[in-house]
Amino acid sequence: MLLRVEDLYKRYGKEDVLKGVSFSLDKGETKVIIGPSGTGKSTLLRCINRLTEPDRGRIWLEDTEITSPKVNINRIRSQIGFVFQDFNLFTHLTALDNVRLGLIRVKGMSKKEATERAMAELARVGLADKARAYPAELSGGQQQRVSIARALAMDPKLILFDEPTSALDPELIGEVLAVMEGLARSGMTMLVVTHEMGFARTVADEIIFMERGVIVEQGPPEQLFRSPKHPRTAEFLRRITDLYGGEQ
Amino acid sequence: MTIEHWLRVWNYLPILLQGLSVNLALLGGLITVGFIIGVVVALLEVYAPPPLRLVAFGYAWIFRSIPEILLLLLMWFGPAQFGIKISPFIAAVLALGLRSSAYQAEIFRGALQAIPVGQALAARALGLSRIGAIRYVLLPQALRLSLAGWGNEFAVVLKDTTLAYAIGVVEVMRQARYIGSREFPLTLPAYITVALLFLILTYAGLFIIGKAERRLRIPGLEARR
Amino acid sequence: MSLVFSWDWLPRLSQGLLLTVQLTLLSMAFGGFLGLVLAVLRVYGRGPLYPAYLLASAYIHVFRGTPLLVQVMTFYYALPTVGVRFSPVVAGLLALTLNTAAYQAEYFRGAIQSVRIGQMQAALALGLSRLQAVRYVVLPQALRLVIPPWSNELIYMVKGSAVVYLIGVLELMGQAKNIAARTFRNFEVYIVVALFYLALILVLSLGLRWVERRMRVPGLGVSGRT
Ligand SMILES: Nc1ncnc2c1ncn2[C@@H]1O[C@H](COP(=O)(O)OP(=O)(O)OP(=O)(O)O)[C@@H](O)[C@H]1O
Ligand SMILES: [Mg+2]
Numbered sequence: 001m002l003l004r005v006e007d008l009y010k011r012y013g014k015e016d017v018l019k020g021v022s023f024s025l026d027k028g029e030t031k032v033i034i035g036p037s038g039t040g041k042s043t044l045l046r047c048i049n050r051l052t053e054p055d056r057g058r059i060w061l062e063d064t065e066i067t068s069p070k071v072n073i074n075r076i077r078s079q080i081g082f083v084f085q086d087f088n089l090f091t092h093l094t095a096l097d098n099v100r101l102g103l104i105r106v107k108g109m110s111k112k113e114a115t116e117r118a119m120a121e122l123a124r125v126g127l128a129d130k131a132r133a134y135p136a137e138l139s140g141g142q143q144q145r146v147s148i149a150r151a152l153a154m155d156p157k158l159i160l161f162d163e164p165t166s167a168l169d170p171e172l173i174g175e176v177l178a179v180m181e182g183l184a185r186s187g188m189t190m191l192v193v194t195h196e197m198g199f200a201r202t203v204a205d206e207i208i209f210m211e212r213g214v215i216v217e218q219g220p221p222e223q224l225f226r227s228p229k230h231p232r233t234a235e236f237l238r239r240i241t242d243l244y245g246g247e248q
Numbered sequence: 249m250t251i252e253h254w255l256r257v258w259n260y261l262p263i264l265l266q267g268l269s270v271n272l273a274l275l276g277g278l279i280t281v282g283f284i285i286g287v288v289v290a291l292l293e294v295y296a297p298p299p300l301r302l303v304a305f306g307y308a309w310i311f312r313s314i315p316e317i318l319l320l321l322l323m324w325f326g327p328a329q330f331g332i333k334i335s336p337f338i339a340a341v342l343a344l345g346l347r348s349s350a351y352q353a354e355i356f357r358g359a360l361q362a363i364p365v366g367q368a369l370a371a372r373a374l375g376l377s378r379i380g381a382i383r384y385v386l387l388p389q390a391l392r393l394s395l396a397g398w399g400n401e402f403a404v405v406l407k408d409t410t411l412a413y414a415i416g417v418v419e420v421m422r423q424a425r426y427i428g429s430r431e432f433p434l435t436l437p438a439y440i441t442v443a444l445l446f447l448i449l450t451y452a453g454l455f456i457i458g459k460a461e462r463r464l465r466i467p468g469l470e471a472r473r
Numbered sequence: 474m475s476l477v478f479s480w481d482w483l484p485r486l487s488q489g490l491l492l493t494v495q496l497t498l499l500s501m502a503f504g505g506f507l508g509l510v511l512a513v514l515r516v517y518g519r520g521p522l523y524p525a526y527l528l529a530s531a532y533i534h535v536f537r538g539t540p541l542l543v544q545v546m547t548f549y550y551a552l553p554t555v556g557v558r559f560s561p562v563v564a565g566l567l568a569l570t571l572n573t574a575a576y577q578a579e580y581f582r583g584a585i586q587s588v589r590i591g592q593m594q595a596a597l598a599l600g601l602s603r604l605q606a607v608r609y610v611v612l613p614q615a616l617r618l619v620i621p622p623w624s625n626e627l628i629y630m631v632k633g634s635a636v637v638y639l640i641g642v643l644e645l646m647g648q649a650k651n652i653a654a655r656t657f658r659n660f661e662v663y664i665v666v667a668l669f670y671l672a673l674i675l676v677l678s679l680g681l682r683w684v685e686r687r688m689r690v691p692g693l694g695v696s697g698r699t
Pocket of ligand 2: 041043162163
């Protein structure tokens with residue numbers, strides 16, 4: 001087991017955002033989290049690399065307990081990739097430098113080594129020719145692919161995606177999903193929050209449906225989409241299909 | 249004031265320029281002092297725990313509120329009071345530098361706060377420490393965003409260097425007064441020459457800073473107005 | 474080395490404080506009026522007013538581009554060489570006024586220009602003359618926008634007015650210098666004076682914030698400043 005989340009709680013003020021979330025992820029597995037807005041999906045992802053501190057519960061990455069106060073969290077984070085909804089590429093750095101920064105400053109690589117590695121990752125997401133461009137000179141889809149390359153370059157054990165295509169124009173979504181699909185096929189372990197049901201259906205090994213801070217239901221896409229066990233799952237799927245045109 | 253007076257002032261120009269070089273030395277010193285302390289104060293104002301933050305804000309407020317010329321006198325008489333001897337020049341660099349640090353802190357703080365939170369999040373998510381995120385992501389962006397405000401501050405402190413006159417630094421205004429006391433009718437042309445020199449320096453400086461700003465411009469990283 | 478303070482200094486310093494306040498407020502008021510005229514000329518000075526526009530621009534650049542100390546000394550020490558003589562207070566007030574006018578002109582100009590073009594057009598469409606449109610529509614909005622930079626300028630002028638002690642004006646700094654010369658307690662006297670300035674600026678800042686809140690108009694945003 002690569003990632004294990006056990007009974008996670010998080011509260012903001014009076015609002016319980018996560019109310020006992022447990023699940024696990026095997027090496028090479030891709031799981032997709034779906035659920036209504038404000039349900040705590042982003043909060044869950046951020047708890048996993050402790051960008052947000054959970055109130056209670058434990059998380060393991062392989063044999064290391066992430067939630068232990070003794071753990072070197074920066075080390076852990078360098079092993080967990082994170083892809084943000086709005087990319088968050090470093091504005092003052094070129095695509096190449098965005099990918100190199102973590103290699104040099106976190107992993108301590110030499111500049112030469114880091115450059116080679118970064119160029120390879122940029123090539124992998126199809127952007128080798130944009131290495132010298134600043135984020136503002138790239139389209140949203142290109143920016144998101146650079147941010148995926150930035151995560152990949154760190155050789156993460158796991159990548160977390162928080163709605164990676166939600167900020168994109170419809171015609172740019174495909175290129176990002178294609179990169180993600182390729183990653184999943186190549187055996188990367190991924191946890192993806194998304195509203196892209198097509199992606200969920202074809203790429204996910206398992207779907208997790210969350211609502212109001214709890215996991216309502218989880219299972220393989222076929223089963224969850226065709227015959228949801230829980231009426232709330234069915235209701236959500238109906239609404240999301242109306243909204244996003246579902247299928248294909 | 250006749251043409252002849254102006255010609256005579258022309259002969260004194262080397263002396264005035266020598267005075268002006270003292271102003272420029274003051275400028276270099278005080279901007280450096282102000283920059284270093286200003287960056288630290290801004291970082292404390294934004295990232296330090298509340299008590300330290302309050303101290304930083306208090307510091308900046310005090311040095312923005314006391315008249316420059318009074319700071320000069322305090323820096324000149326203060327150390328002497330405790331048996332520490334410093335030259336008027338050093339006292340002026342320190343006093344004006346501390347004043348400038350308070351204003352520069354204001355500029356950097358504004359820039360730091362204008363950086364979207366996502367930048368820090370992404371840096372931490374990569375595994376950079378808090379300090380690392382500040383050092384490699386937030387500060388470089390903030391410094392770029394500060395350039396415009398910084399040009400402003402340059403123009404202000406350049407003029408402030410004449411205040412060192414008050415504690416006996418032999419800068420350009422002091423030289424102009426020497427000229428006036430040696431040849432009374434030359435007072436006005438000498439002062440006007442000093443004024444012209446400052447006009448040239450101010451606008452040349454702003455021009456250069458504007459050029460630098462354009463050269464260092466990074467697409468997507470501009471101070472939002 | 475011990476520090477020695479004395480209550481005897483207070484009457485003189487209070488007198489000086491009063492003059493500091495007077496110099497600041499008078500120069501701000503006169504300078505504000507002059508600045509407003511300069512700003513209007515800079516924004517609307519076209520056609521037959523173009524020479525006035527040029528003059529206003531030159532004035533602003535000269536006074537913003539040269540040190541206040543040079544201006545003060547020119548009025549007091551240099552003008553007498555061509556037969557123009559002022560008392561220290563008048564020379565100081567004049568220099569401070571002309572100096573702040575140039576800065577205030579720029580604040581007014583910024584504010585006038587940030588009142589949206591549509592406001593002017595709407596006023597003209599109503600049948601108001603250009604002058605009326607400026608007077609009744611643009612300026613009332615611009616004056617509210619100018620309050621924050623104007624507050625900064627007031628504080629600059631409190632500090633700037635200290636410079637005139639160098640030509641012998643007995644405002645706060647001038648009084649302090651005399652006391653210091655008499656008692657040889659330079660550092661202590663100047664510490665007390667620093668406290669006077671801090672108190673004055675605290676009071677002014679709080680007062681200005683209050684005014685700003687009272688004059689706020691919903692939807693009339695204040696542009697950011699560095
Ligand atoms: N830093 C925070 N401070 C206070 N409340 C927060 C914070 N972050 C999230 N919340 C609240 O927690 C709840 C869950 O937020 P979260 O972003 O995890 O939802 P989500 O499932 O990702 O929704 P979406 O699909 O809209 O992204 C929301 O009600 C939100 O207002
Ligand atoms: Mg979310």
